[in-house]
Structure formats: structure tokens, C-alpha cells
Amino acid sequence: MSLAPHGHEEDALGLVFARLFVAVRTLKVHGPEHPLTQQQAAALTEALGLAAPPFSLQFVEQAVFRDRALVVLSPANFVRCRWLAEALLAAGGNELVVERRPDVPTALAFLQRLEPGPARDTERALETPGLRLGKLDASLGVAAHEVDPELLAAVQLTRAIERAEALCLAPEAPWAWPQGVAVVRRVERAWVSPEAAERVLETAPGARHAARRGVTAAFRALACLRAVGAAPFVQRVLCHGALALCLQGLGTRGGVPLPEAAAALLPRLVASQDPTRGRSDPHRERVSALVHDLAEPSEGSPLAALAGLVTLLYDLERLRCPAGATFDLSWLDLLAEALRRCPSRVDPRWLRVLLQTQGALPPGARVRCDDGREGVLLASARADTRHRVLVDGLVVAPASAALILAGDGHGPS
Amino acid sequence: MAHPSRSPELALDFSVAGQRSARRVGQLLDALVRSSRVQGEAPRGAQERTLEAWREAGLGTLVLEPTTLWVNNEVALGGPEAEVRWLLLAFMAGLRAITPDPEVTTDELQALAAELSALEPTCASIERFRDWLWADGAQGFTCDLQVSFMEALEGVIPDGAVLEPAAEDPAQRPAAVAVCTEEVYGLACHDLASASGRAELSVVLDAADPEAPAEPCLGDALRRELAGLCDDPSAWVLAETRAALSHPPLGATRALRQRGEALRRALSGKVDLAVLEGLASNGRHNDPTARRLLAFLDDEELAGRAAAALLDAHAGPTRLSGLLVGTGPVFARAFLRSLLDRGALDDDTATRLASSLGLQRFFDLLNLSGLDLDAAAGLLRLLEAMEAPDDAWARLLDALDPAVAVALLPSLPSRCLRAQAAPLVKVCARLDPGALGAHLLPLVESQGPHAVRFLGLLLRACHGRHWPSATLRAVLQLLVDAGAGSQALVPLVHSREVDPHTRVLVLRYLEQDREALLEALQRRVSEFLDPQEVRDRLQSLRRSHGVGP
Numbered sequence: 001m002s003l004a005p006h007g008h009e010e011d012a013l014g015l016v017f018a019r020l021f022v023a024v025r026t027l028k029v030h031g032p033e034h035p036l037t038q039q040q041a042a043a044l045t046e047a048l049g050l051a052a053p054p055f056s057l058q059f060v061e062q063a064v065f066r067d068r069a070l071v072v073l074s075p076a077n078f079v080r081c082r083w084l085a086e087a088l089l090a091a092g093g094n095e096l097v098v099e100r101r102p103d104v105p106t107a108l109a110f111l112q113r114l115e116p117g118p119a120r121d122t123e124r125a126l127e128t129p130g131l132r133l134g135k136l137d138a139s140l141g142v143a144a145h146e147v148d149p150e151l152l153a154a155v156q157l158t159r160a161i162e163r164a165e166a167l168c169l170a171p172e173a174p175w176a177w178p179q180g181v182a183v184v185r186r187v188e189r190a191w192v193s194p195e196a197a198e199r200v201l202e203t204a205p206g207a208r209h210a211a212r213r214g215v216t217a218a219f220r221a222l223a224c225l226r227a228v229g230a231a232p233f234v235q236r237v238l239c240h241g242a243l244a245l246c247l248q249g250l251g252t253r254g255g256v257p258l259p260e261a262a263a264a265l266l267p268r269l270v271a272s273q274d275p276t277r278g279r280s281d282p283h284r285e286r287v288s289a290l291v292h293d294l295a296e297p298s299e300g301s302p303l304a305a306l307a308g309l310v311t312l313l314y315d316l317e318r319l320r321c322p323a324g325a326t327f328d329l330s331w332l333d334l335l336a337e338a339l340r341r342c343p344s345r346v347d348p349r350w351l352r353v354l355l356q357t358q359g360a361l362p363p364g365a366r367v368r369c370d371d372g373r374e375g376v377l378l379a380s381a382r383a384d385t386r387h388r389v390l391v392d393g394l395v396v397a398p399a400s401a402a403l404i405l406a407g408d409g410h411g412p413s
Numbered sequence: 414m415a416h417p418s419r420s421p422e423l424a425l426d427f428s429v430a431g432q433r434s435a436r437r438v439g440q441l442l443d444a445l446v447r448s449s450r451v452q453g454e455a456p457r458g459a460q461e462r463t464l465e466a467w468r469e470a471g472l473g474t475l476v477l478e479p480t481t482l483w484v485n486n487e488v489a490l491g492g493p494e495a496e497v498r499w500l501l502l503a504f505m506a507g508l509r510a511i512t513p514d515p516e517v518t519t520d521e522l523q524a525l526a527a528e529l530s531a532l533e534p535t536c537a538s539i540e541r542f543r544d545w546l547w548a549d550g551a552q553g554f555t556c557d558l559q560v561s562f563m564e565a566l567e568g569v570i571p572d573g574a575v576l577e578p579a580a581e582d583p584a585q586r587p588a589a590v591a592v593c594t595e596e597v598y599g600l601a602c603h604d605l606a607s608a609s610g611r612a613e614l615s616v617v618l619d620a621a622d623p624e625a626p627a628e629p630c631l632g633d634a635l636r637r638e639l640a641g642l643c644d645d646p647s648a649w650v651l652a653e654t655r656a657a658l659s660h661p662p663l664g665a666t667r668a669l670r671q672r673g674e675a676l677r678r679a680l681s682g683k684v685d686l687a688v689l690e691g692l693a694s695n696g697r698h699n700d701p702t703a704r705r706l707l708a709f710l711d712d713e714e715l716a717g718r719a720a721a722a723l724l725d726a727h728a729g730p731t732r733l734s735g736l737l738v739g740t741g742p743v744f745a746r747a748f749l750r751s752l753l754d755r756g757a758l759d760d761d762t763a764t765r766l767a768s769s770l771g772l773q774r775f776f777d778l779l780n781l782s783g784l785d786l787d788a789a790a791g792l793l794r795l796l797e798a799m800e801a802p803d804d805a806w807a808r809l810l811d812a813l814d815p816a817v818a819v820a821l822l823p824s825l826p827s828r829c830l831r832a833q834a835a836p837l838v839k840v841c842a843r844l845d846p847g848a849l850g851a852h853l854l855p856l857v858e859s860q861g862p863h864a865v866r867f868l869g870l871l872l873r874a875c876h877g878r879h880w881p882s883a884t885l886r887a888v889l890q891l892l893v894d895a896g897a898g899s900q901a902l903v904p905l906v907h908s909r910e911v912d913p914h915t916r917v918l919v920l921r922y923l924e925q926d927r928e929a930l931l932e933a934l935q936r937r938v939s940e941f942l943d944p945q946e947v948r949d950r951l952q953s954l955r956r957s958h959g960v961g962p
Contacts, residue, residue, distance in 0.1 A: 063562035283548030
């Protein structure tokens with residue numbers, strides 16, 4: 001039940017909405033027994049038949065979807081759909097399931113139930129044969145009408161990795177900018193729950209292929225730049241750049257050095273000219289400028305600082321899957337290695353930022369909770385969440401936690 | 414909406430005016446979009462009228478609703494009965510508001526109209542438009558972009574293909590589900606616990622402060638520093654230009670004027686030699702884009718800083734000449750002048766620069782009339798080193814400040830005096846005789862017979878006017894001693910343009926050269942028009958030397 005890529009044009013559904021609208025009005029004016037009303041109800045059943053049931057209509061925000069694929073409406077039908085959505089919502093639902101073409105009495109009954117009136121038993125609302133009203137399953141939503149942020153983040157990253165895998169299929173073709181942008185937008189959207197995103201990227205079982213490593217690098221770039229308050233265009237450019245470089249250079253275990261990956265990627269970025277992208281494309285220019293800077297580093301390079309971040313993230317992902325080994329390094333292994341390389345081969349400023357994105361305390365650190373108990377930090381506190389600390393096999397959320405420094409009498413054994 | 418005002422009538426007027434203004438913006442914008450759809454690009458006049466109308470409306474924000482467009486809280490376009498297709502499609506893409514920048518141009522407006530006109534009622538088209546907005550494609554505008562309709566669904570309905578909570582066997586669940594449950598902690602805590610004891614996690618990042626506690630943190634100072642580096646617009650425009658210089662297709666999508674102005678602002682801060690030299694190089698190869706960008710950089714102050722930067726980098730003549738050829742005239746002139754002022758134009762450098770530029774171009778770039786004596790003397794040496802054509806000397810002297818030109822005379826090479834005597838004479842004849850005089854004798858000392866001949870020509874050309882007496886006498890003596898009386902002095906005696914006193918003086922010196930004197934004493938018809946003083950002297954000399962009546 002994934003989203004259809006191209007959606008549905010209104011065609012047959014437009015006829016349904018138009019006739020539905022007219023039928024309700026006619027019913028209101030003339031009542032259910034009038035021949036005109038009967039005629040409109042018959043027209044409605046015909047339209048529902050032409051729309052090839054069974055199908056379902058989802059009314060979300062101001063949009064309507066057929067079987068979870070967007071229906072692109074004309075302005076007139078858009079207005080009618082808004083009315084229909086409000087009517088359905090008043091009747092207790094936001095999804096209409098048409099199981100089969102209804103007969104005229106069924107259609108009339110459905111129309112009558114859409115009329116505003118006294119409060120109805122919502123559980124039996126619109127239970128006409130062949131026409132069923134339901135509620136969309138937004139499990140565990142924060143506001144009970146949307147997907148739980150952690151689930152949303154997990155879905156976005158999973159989809160992002162799938163799209164990135166498609167980009168890996170043509171390693172020498174011109175860079176597919178629309179697909180790259182789609183991956184980065186999903187990474188952006190995954191920010192709705194950074195902790196869940198971290199867990200998906202780091203602890204989900206599965207192979208560490210280039211797509212996953214690329215999305216990981218893109219997400220970490222986003223995290224670092226958000227931490228310093230960089231402008232959105234900078235965040236997007238670096239996400240896209242980090243993604244593209246990882247896809248280009250980490251196709252095999254061990255990968256290739258960053259300058260080599262950048263040099264191989266740059267012609268692909270230059271060669272791609274999507275005629276549908278329009279004349280103005282600052283994002284492409286900036287990503288290309290960043291990759292050019294990495295491919296041909298020079299003294300006084302204007303993007304030297306940002307290049308340092310991309311270098312850090314790329315090198316970490318490259319280290320993750322060492323050549324000639326069958327195991328992958330964990331995120332903490334990589335952070336430790338980065339610390340060892342600092343400051344000669346790693347920009348200490350960006351490493352600080354990267355560690356900061358893990359929370360004020362690094363994950364895996366031994367901490368002391370406010371009640372004196374010691375444990376391992378799983379996730380650091382955010383604006384609206386507490387620390388999560390693993391103490392004796394149980395996850396607790398203390399009000400505060402302090403790092404146990406090396407050399408401290410309470411330090412690790 | 415009601416407009417605050419002092420009186421109801423005035424409020425009504427304001428309201429009506431506001432409505433008209435808003436409607437005009439909406440209708441013109443809609444016409445622009447339709448015209449773009451039909452013709453590919455709307456006529457220039459239409460673009461300008463639309464922008465003008467928008468300016469009259471105070472460049473107010475366009476607020477998009479599914480079927481209505483608002484400007485300044487007034488309906489600009491659409492309404493319940495209207496059918497503005499692109500409006501709904503743009504709304505579906507997530508666009509909620511468009512605010513033009515104060516310096517928005519017609520090109521940028523046309524780009525926006527073109528994208529709106531390309532919207533089709535398909536998901537792919539809507540997503541493509543959203544991509545374009547998301548990637549800052551709407552240059553000149555600030556867009557309020559929210560989730561698109563497609564993305565809104567994902568926020569409401571969990572994606573069943575990824576999440577299938579109905580699966581009972583945890584091993585069958587997609588990986589993403591597993592990490593969103595408590596079970597993940599069982600997987601993660603083992604690694605975390607073993608890593609928590611690592612010594613590396615206690616390493617201090619700040620190598621300058623080994624005593625600092627091992628607690629990674631992001632202080633405000635560091636955050637500001639990094640944010641400044643990230644968001645520096647100059648850095649981006651310079652990086653983009655560097656990339657476009659190496660790969661021209663990359664620079665084709667941005668309006669040239671916009672790029673040029675951004676580049677000028679960027680370089681007003683710090684000089685980026687790679688960009689300047691790259692542009693100049695491409696300009697030399699007749700790259701039209703590079704040439705047009707260089708026109709934006711045709712600035713004296715930038716040229717001065719570029720010269721300073723190159724000298725600090727110990728750039729050789731090849732690199733220096735690189736910024737002289739291909740750049741704009743103001744830049745090149747100021748650049749060369751800056752090199753001169755900083756003493757960087759030694760003979761070798763100047764020769765190589767002039768060779769690569771061409772002598773005429775080199776002179777054109779130098780403000781010759783502003784050169785001092787040392788610099789001008791350097792140019793003379795340059796001309797000699799380059800074996801410059803003969804006419805270069807006269808052109809140089811002619812362009813120099815007269816006082817400098819006079820002082821340079823003793824430095825003129827003999828071949829110059831020999832080959833270009835006539836043009837040089839013309840030049841020198843315009844110089845101040847008082848100043849000239851101080852340098853003429855040293856000229857003879859340095860250049861010998863050629864200088865003497867030159868002096869004779871010069872004296873004739875100047876008619877000896879205003880020459881200091883001592884100088885005149887010395888020159889006359891030199892000419893007589895050199896046997897140039899007949900060529901140089903006799904014409905002076907016969908010329909009515911020469912001061913009578915000077916003619917008499919010349920006759921006195923000619924008495925040392927009998928042959929020349931006899932030639933001077935020959936009777937002429939025009940003698941009757943000579944001043945009395947001269948005729949008396951001629952008569953006296955004829956009598957004393959036995960020349961016929």
C-alpha cells in the first residue's frame with residue numbers, strides 16, 4: 001500500500017464529486033422522494049460505478065487521496081472535496097471506502113446521512129451497504145491524528161535509503177538531481193525525531209552498503225549544521241554533497257579516498273542537465289562548488305571550513321567498513337578513532353559539533369544519575385525529553401546526569 | 414478588509430484603491446503565467462508591467478490559498494468561482510507565501526512565472542515544482558514552503574510497506590520497526606557498555622588546553638564562528654565561480670548580472686586571486702561570460718588590492734601580466750599603477766609585462782603624464798631593452814609630463830636622436846625652454862655629435878625663443894665648434910621668426926666660421942623686411958669682410 005508515484009488525475013473521481021455535490025443540494029431543496037433527487041442519486045451511482053470500485057478515499061489536511069495516492073483536483077472540485085471532507089469529519093471519519101457500485105436507495109441513504117443534523121451514533125455512522133466510513137490509522141500519534149514522530153522518522157529514512165540505492169545503480173551516469181533532492185528531503189523530514197533516526201541508522205540490522213552510509217553521512221551533516229545554526233540552504237547543500245560523495249566513493253568495502261571520490265563525482269554533476277529543472281538552480285551550483293572544492297583543494301579555498309565537515313563524515317563512513325574485514329565498526333568505534341586523529345587529520349571544531357549532536361553527553365558514556373546510580377547513557381536529553389540511561393538492565397530517565405570522567409574514583413573498571 | 418483611516422470616506426477610498434492594486438497584481442501575474450505557458454517567455458513589457466504593479470502595491474507578500482491569491486490582505490486573484498489552475502497546484506506543492514526581495518528583477522519574476530506555467534496536474538509536476546522551490550530556485554523571492562499534499566499523507570498514515578505491526582514474528586519485522594521499540598536497547602547496550610570505558614572518550618579535543626575537562630561541548634563562540642563560516646555569502650559565490658571557471662556549464666543557470674554583482678560584493682571583502690586570475694584567463698580566451706563578469710570587477714580599488722595580494726604571494730611577471738590582459742581597462746590601469754607605486758616594476762618585470770601586453774597597450778595602461786622621473790627613466794630603459802621601434806621614443810616623451818620629458822633628454826640614446834630627431838624636436842619644441850636649457854648641454858656630453866645635430870634642429874625649431882641667454886650662447890658655441898654653422902645657424906640669421914637680438918647674436922658666433930658667415934651675409938630680397946638692427950649688423954659685417962655691395 002505504498003504511495004503511487006504519479007497519483008491520480010481527477011477524471012472519474014471528479015465526476016463523483018461533482019454529482020455528489022449536486023445530489024446533496026438537490027436532496028436538501030427537494031427532499032428524498034422528489035424525482036429530481038432520485039435522478040441525481042442515480043447519476044451518483046453511475047459515477048461511482050465509472051470510478052471502478054472497490055476503492056477508498058482518504059481526506060487528509062486539504063488533500064484527497066484515492067487508495068493513498070494523491071488525486072490532483074481542479075479548483076472547482078477542490079472546493080467540493082473540502083465540503084465533503086468536512087461532512088465526513090462531522091459524521092466521524094476521514095476515509096470513505098466504496099466497496100461496490102451502490103444502488104439508488106443506498107445512495108440516497110448515504111446522501112441523507114451526510115446532511116447536518118442531530119448528533120448521531122458515530123460508530124454506526126454511514127454504515128450503508130457498499131459505502132463505509134472509517135478513520136485513518138495514525139498509530140500512536142502525538143496529537144492522536146498523526147503518525148508517531150519516531151515512526152515517521154524511521155519511515156523517512158528507510159525510504160531515503162531505498163531511493164539512494166536506486167542512485168547507486170548507475171554509478172557513471174549523470175547525477176540524477178531530482179532523486180538526490182528527494183533523498184535529502186526525506187532526511188530532512190526524519191529530523192522530526194533525531195533520536196529515532198540515529199537508532200535507525202546505527203543499530204538497525206542489515207548491511208552497511210553505500211546507500212545506508214550515504215544517508216547516514218547526510219543525516220549527520222544535517223545534525224551538525226543545525227547544531228551551529230547554519231542556514232537551511234547550507235544544510236541542504238552539505239547533505240546532498242555528503243550523500244553523493246558516499247554513494248560515489250563507498251561502493252566497496254574500504255572505499256576510495258575523498259578527493260578521488262569527488263573527482264569522479266564532479267563530471268557527473270556537471271553533465272546532468274535536467275531540462276525540467278528550470279533556468280535557476282542555485283542548489284546544484286552550490287553542491288557542485290562544494291564537490292569541486294573537495295576534488296581540487298587549493299590554498300585559500302572559500303569553503304575550506306565546510307569541506308572539513310564533509311571530510312570528517314566521509315572518512316568516518318569509509319572507516320566503518322574496513323577493506324579486507326568482515327565486520328563493521330560501531331559508531332562509538334568511529335568516534336573514538338576520530339578523537340585519536342584529532343587535531344592533525346580531523347578538524348577539532350567539527351568533531352566537537354558532531355559529539356554535541358549526540359547530546360551534551362556522548363552516547364555510551366558512563367554517567368551518574370541524580371539519585372547516585374551509575375549507568376550507560378543511551379540518549380541524551382533534548383528540549384522536551386530527558387536523558388535515557390541504562391542502569392542494571394533497565395532504562396531510566398533521570399532529571400540530570402553527569403559524566404564520570406576518567407580518573408574519577410567512580411570511573412570504569 | 415477595512416483599512417485604518419481618519420474618516421469612513423477615506424477608508425473606503427483606501428480600501429478601493431487597495432483592492433484595485435491587489436487585483437492588478439493578481440491579474441498581471443496570471444497573465445504573465447499564461448503568456449509564459451503559450452509563448453515560453455512572456456514579452457519584456459509584460460514582465461515590467463507586472464513588476465511595476467507589484468511595486469506600487471508595496472511589493473506585498475502573495476499569500477496563497479487553494480483557490481485565492483491575496484496581496485496586502487486583499488483578494489488579488491481567484492475566489493470561489495474562479496479557476497486559477499496554477500494556484501491550486503502551487504498550493505498542493507506546499508507553497509503558502511511569496512515575498513519579493515526589494516531588488517527583485519524582471520528576469521527573476523519571469524523565472525518564477527515560467528515555473529508556475531510549467532505546473533501540470535500530476536504528482537510528478539507538483540513534486541518537481543516543490544523541488545525547485547526547496548532548492549532556492551526562486552531567486553529574488555522568499556518563499557514560505559510547507560509540506561506538500563503528498564508529504565502530508567505520510568505524516569498522517571504510517572507507511573504500511575515499511576511498518577507492518579501485524580507481523581507476529583519479530584524477525585520478520587522490517588528493521589525500521591525494530592529500532593523503534595525497547596528491544597533495540599538489548600542490542601545497543603552491549604556495545605555501549607563496552608565502549609563506555611574507552612579511554613578515547615576522555616581525550617580532550619582542545620589541544621591547546623590539556624587541563625580542560627574531557628567534556629565535549631559546543632560553546633557559543635565556536636557555534637558563532639562555524640555559523641559565520643557556513644553562511645558567508647562571499648564564500649559561496651567565490652566557490653561557485655571557481656567551479657564555473659573550471660566547468661562552464663555550472664555557471665550557466667544563474668543570471669549574469671546577479672552573479673556579477675554578487676562577485677563584486679564578495680571581492681570587496683577579500684581578494685580571491687584564483688577567481689580573478691581564472692576570469693582573466695578565460696577572458697583572454699574570449700569567453701563571453703568571463704568578459705561580462707570582469708566588467709563588474711572593473712574597479713580601481715580592487716585592482717590595488719589584487720596587486721598587493723600578488724606581490725605578497727611573490728608572484729612573478731607571468732602572473733602579474735595575467736591580470737593585465739583580459740581584465741577591464743580601469744582595473745588594468747589601476748593594477749599596473751599599483752605595481753609601479755609599490756616599486757614592483759623593476760626592469761625585468763616591466764620588460765616582460767610590456768612584451769606580453771604589447772608596448773602600445775602597456776603605455777596606454779600607464780598614466781604616462783603622471784610618472785615621475787625615475788619611472789620614466791625606467792621606461793626608457795624598457796624601450797631600449799625591447800629594441801622598441803624608433804617612433805616609440807617620441808611618443809613616450811610626448812606623453813610624459815613636460816618637466817619629466819625635459820629631464821629625460823640626457824638619457825635618450827644616440828640612435829634615438831639620430832633616427833627620430835625630427836619627431837623629438839617637435840616634442841621638445843613644446844617644452845619649457847627654461848627647463849630645457851638645463852638639460853641640453855648634458856645631452857651633448859652624453860650623446861656627442863648626434864646630440865649636436867639634434868640641438869641644431871631644436872634651435873631652429875624653437876627659433877631660440879625664450880632660451881636662457883647662457884644656454885643659447887653655449888649651444889651656439891657648440892654648433893660653431895662642431896662645424897654646424899652653415900646647417901644650423903645660417904637659417905637662424907635669415908629667419909624673421911627669430912628674435913632680432915638673437916639673430917645678431919648668431920652672427921657674432923658665425924664670425925668664427927668664415928664660410929658659414931659668408932653664406933649668411935649673402936644678400937636676399939627679404940632682407941629689406943628685416944628689423945633695422947639686423948640689417949645694420951649685416952651691413953657692418955659685409956663691410957668688414959669685404960663682401961660686395
